[in-house]
Amino acid sequence: TTAPTTAPTAAATAAPTAAPTAAPKPGELDKATIDKAKQEGKLTFYTSLNEDDAKFIIAEFNKAYPEIKVTLNRKSSEKIVAQFITEAKAGSVLADVLETGGLDIAKPIKEGLIQEFRPPAADKFPDNLKDPKGLWTAARLGIESIAWNTTLVKAEDAPKSFEDLADPKWKGKILIESTDVEVLLALAKLKFKDDAKTTDYLKKLAANDLQPSAGHTETLDLLIAGQRAVFWGAHGHTTARKAKDGAPVDYMRTEGVLTVDGAVLPKGAPNVNAAKVFINWYLGEDGQKAVAARKRVPARPGIADPALMPKTTYVSGPEGIDDFAKYDKMWKDILGFQ
The missing domain is CATH 3.40.190.10 (Periplasmic binding protein-like II)
Structure with missing residues (x-):
């Protein structure tokens, strides 16, 4: 006679304790x-x-x-x-x-x-x-790449890599955001993987008479206005938005730094x-x-518009802080920006 009452009692006590401990969905x-x-x-x-x-x-x-x-x-x-x-x-x-x-x-x-x-x-x-x-x-x-004014640069002449702007043909044609050390840091650590190569690249870039400007949005506006032909370190996502609104700009999608x-x-x-x-x-x-x-x-994989993303990317995350002082000094010493 006890069996029928024991079974429902066990079931009744198990039910309320099971719910709170149910595993959450992935x-x-x-x-x-x-x-x-x-x-x-x-x-x-x-x-x-x-x-x-x-x-x-x-x-x-x-x-x-x-x-x-x-x-x-x-x-x-x-x-x-x-x-x-x-x-x-x-x-x-x-x-x-x-x-x-x-x-x-x-x-x-x-x-x-x-x-x-x-x-x-x-x-x-x-x-x-x-x-x-x-x-x-x-x-x-953030996508940091190279943007260009499409009225000043033909698609076939547009840069395909960060090294392209070290070519003397770009002398006097390059805008750069004056504090963009994070892009240099990512390129140094993940692309060049060698401080001598990084220094050599930066010296060649500096020889091309860079025009520094404060602020990425402000510098992109100078590019759109035709002040210079290309912008080293431009925000790709902002450039795409401006282009969609009719501005004469595009950006390099072969490689880029992701901040x-x-x-x-x-x-x-x-x-x-x-x-x-x-x-x-x-x-x-x-x-x-x-x-x-x-x-x-x-940042979540599969949600970003694939048309925005460069094919090769170098990710700059918080761990870069340990090397920031070194590349900040390199940036200021070689480019002369303070």
Whole structure:
């Protein structure tokens, strides 16, 4: 007589305990973290993404998680990182998510201000787009290449490699962004793989009477205006957007440097669960499609417009910070830019 009552009792007690421990689907966070995030109900997002794009991303996130209010703090990469480090060192962490350029994001990582977090959504990201310890994951990419004014340069004469602009035929025709050391660093480490070759290349480039300018967008506008014929280090994604709007520009797709903008989780984030939910959504399919919708280059494989991507790429991530001082000195010594 006890058997019939024992079986249903076991089944009844097993059912409620099984649900909370059910494994999350691939790429998703566990239910407990998501529930805690909704209870927190807010997060603060520090980013260098321009304000319109950041607000679009937040609005898309809120379609998935309307319970989590996002406060935006948008500044330039250098300024947002400086603010975060100052606050964190003072014991007042206000940021729940920090997202900005790789070499800048390396600074708080080196200071020990970032905690490990491996977003499930990034499981299939290639190794060069995430840190093995989980200290950073690429969220979006910048394409740095060579652009040209299509009224001044015929397609058949356009550069096919970074070395092409070392040719004396380009003397007096090259624009360059005056602080673009990150492109040099990536080429030195991943293309030339030799400091003597890098130095030789830079000297030949310098001999071609470069015209330095501040800001990639501003320099691209000078190219469009016909001030010079080519732009070393132009942002490919921005060039493509300008070309679509009718500007006489195109860019090299045979090779290019990919710069990384990474998303990280600060130590002491006041809303740590909401931060994890935001980062995981941002790196997942919906978040990365939102990045692509703003004509930017999402890091998640398979979502970026393949027409934008160079065939050969050299990825510059946060690990480059260790060599930055050396190549910054080389850049300034040889090119004369300060």
